Amino acid sequence: MTTPAYEEFSALHRADAPLLLPNAWDHASAAALVGAGFRAVGTTSLGVAAAAGLPDGTGATRSETVRLARGLTRLNALISVDVEGGFSDDPAEVAALAAELAEAGAVGINIEDGRADGTLRDAGHQAEILAAVREAVGGRLFINARTDTYWLRDAGKVPETGERVEAYRAAGADGVFVPGLRDLPAITDLTSTVGETPLNILYAPDGPSMPELAEAGVARVSCGSLLFRAALGAAVTAARAVAGGAPPVAEGVPSYADTQALADGFAHAAEPRIDTAPRP
Incomplete structure (x- = not known):
């Protein structure tokens, strides 16, 4: 049985007006994006990992990811969680994680087939993981199945991408995500292949524009780690x-007061505010 939040999030994936999904790495960044009018917000695995001093894509940030997701679901927003490859190769363990996130109030999950050693998980095994997740969460989580063929393969990208996308769709994925794909004709061909299944593309400053992606039939555009990296760059620039x-x-x-306000309704009421004097 589908939930209203799942239905709302699913409905935002439209080829005529792609969902731009900004990706947050902590409560403040997510709250700021929600305050700016973004109804749906994703998390960025690189941002979560880097903020914790851990490497991305190695399965080291399960606890940080779940903790962040539990906090972000307190916001009046639709939250989709990037779980890398699921933090496990065991379909049952990944399905249990997905169920935990659904219970916490998340409406989406992003699961990739890229591995820490630079290889791709076997497509059949990835399909088993996705099928287990689908069985566990039913219509509560929008499953975005990411394939890293355009990042981790030097040749045969288009044929292998199509094969993996088809396998993941058959396993129960709600949408498919192909980061690194920037060629508009290839994107258009892939949207034709997936039909009604929403195609997610990673935004790149030197890649196709939002109007071009919409024209190609893309239903969702993710910012990935771009906002986190932009924030780091802005901090260094300001310091210099x-x-x-x-x-x-x-x-x-943002002012001190505006930034402090991002925590309204989030901090535990039992935690005393000892010093509220503005700081530099």
């Missing part, structure tokens, strides 16, 4: 400006 004697660019920088 101060060190060099020039004021950092203030345009778009």
